[in-house]
Amino acid sequence: MADKIQVAVRVRPVLFQKKDVEIHWSWSEGVVFQCEPGTPKRIGNPYLFDQVFGTETQNYQIFTKLVQPLIDSAMNGFNVTVLAYGQTASGKTYTMMGSQKELGIVQLAVDRIFSLIEQYPERAFLLRCSYIEIYNETISDLLSSNPQKLKVQELAEGHVVVHNLIETNVNTPDAVLKLMQQGNKQRKVGGTSMNERSSRSHTIFRIIVESLPRDEADRSDAAVIVSHINLVDLAGSEKASQTNATGDRFREGCAINTSLSALSLVIKQLSEGEGFVNFRDSKLTHILRASLGGNARTAIICNVTPTVLDETSSTLKFACSAKAVQNQPQVNEVLSDQVC
Numbered sequence: 425m426a427d428k429i430q431v432a433v434r435v436r437p438v439l440f441q442k443k444d445v446e447i448h449w450s451w452s453e454g455v456v457f458q459c460e461p462g463t464p465k466r467i468g469n470p471y472l473f474d475q476v477f478g479t480e481t482q483n484y485q486i487f488t489k490l491v492q493p494l495i496d497s498a499m500n501g502f503n504v505t506v507l508a509y510g511q512t513a514s515g516k517t518y519t520m521m522g523s524q525k526e527l528g529i530v531q532l533a534v535d536r537i538f539s540l541i542e543q544y545p546e547r548a549f550l551l552r553c554s555y556i557e558i559y560n561e562t563i564s565d566l567l568s569s570n571p572q573k574l575k576v577q578e579l580a581e582g583h584v585v586v587h588n589l590i591e592t593n594v595n596t597p598d599a600v601l602k603l604m605q606q607g608n609k610q611r612k613v614g615g616t617s618m619n620e621r622s623s624r625s626h627t628i629f630r631i632i633v634e635s636l637p638r639d640e641a642d643r644s645d646a647a648v649i650v651s652h653i654n655l656v657d658l659a660g661s662e663k664a665s666q667t668n669a670t671g672d673r674f675r676e677g678c679a680i681n682t683s684l685s686a687l688s689l690v691i692k693q694l695s696e697g698e699g700f701v702n703f704r705d706s707k708l709t710h711i712l713r714a715s716l717g718g719n720a721r722t723a724i725i726c727n728v729t730p731t732v733l734d735e736t737s738s739t740l741k742f743a744c745s746a747k748a749v750q751n752q753p754q755v756n757e758v759l760s761d762q763v764c
């Protein structure tokens with residue numbers, strides 16, 4: 425089954441209204457366009473998307489419209505990936521992790537998974553979580569108390585594993601959220617002049633859902649459906665001239681920009697139907713290989729800041745390429761004695 429990557433744009437509110445702040449972008453349903461600063465006059469061609477979420481939008485609205493249908497399909501055996509993309513301080517972590525005021529996509533997804541489990545009493549479920557961090561092109565385990573450098577390997581075309589990653593069984597929403605919070609404490613975060621809590625790494629919070637009919641639970645040949653839900657909070661692209669980064673912050677910024685360029689290249693190659701795709705150019709694209717043009721249903725939330733011209737323009741161009749990428753999701757079913 426071919427399934428296009430779903431792409432949504434989320435426009436972050438202007439946080440501190442300064443007199444000299446210029447708004448460069450305007451938006452309405454499904455459309456974003458550049459405008460003459462301070463006026464509604466359009467410049468250039470509009471960018472069209474599946475969904476455009478304006479500055480008033482709350483996380484639960486994005487969840488309901490874009491993410492919930494994917495989570496529902498994960499319960500039927502489809503792999504799902506939700507990715508937050510955008511320049512530094514555009515609102516990716518706010519979208520995925522939420523704030524004190526509102527829940528983020530991760531928690532909303534977890535709540536939905538557990539409410540769906542209650543709706544299928546005839547099936548037995550097993551849930552496991554892992555939490556991957558990619559920092560300066562090194563993969564580590566945010567659930568480990570002694571994180572080591574982990575290796576990624578492609579076992580078969582498109583089937584990529586991270587070796588020695590901890591997968592923790594969970595059976596309540598609270599248990600999942602505690603794990604996530606435990607991992608978040610270890611995540612590399614640092615202050616820049618664009619964002620006082622800037623994520624310096626990419627993270628993939630993964631929930632693996634396995635289920636089988638309860639009355640077949642003891643059989644070795646029972647059909648088990650298995651799906652991977654990847655909730656990805658990327659680090660944001662940044663210009664050293666804007667973040668004033670030096671030393672470690674500067675080096676992190678370079679690694680972030682390099683891996684995001686690799687992601688853009690992969691998206692471009694997939695959208696143009698190129699035969700060879702450079703998945704192995706970065707750990708991020710290697711790990712996410714199945715989510716990009718492969719066996720997964722994928723949504724990308726492209727976060728933008730309306731007061732920024734160049735980076736918003738490049739995020740929108742990335743988003744346009746991503747819209748053209750076709751995935752090939754399929755139900756993942758294995759026999760119970762083959763579950764690993």
Ligand SMILES: Nc1ncnc2c1ncn2[C@@H]1O[C@H](COP(=O)(O)OP(=O)(O)OP(=O)(O)O)[C@@H](O)[C@H]1O
Pocket residue numbers: 436437439510511512513514515516517518519523619621622623624658659660661727
């Ligand atoms: N929709 C929103 N409503 C209110 N505040 C927001 C919203 N989106 C982002 N913010 C605020 O903007 C600031 C930057 O957001 P956030 O840290 O999520 O950006 P980011 O894209 O994850 O940045 P980085 O790539 O540097 O980690 C934070 O103070 C956050 O609370």
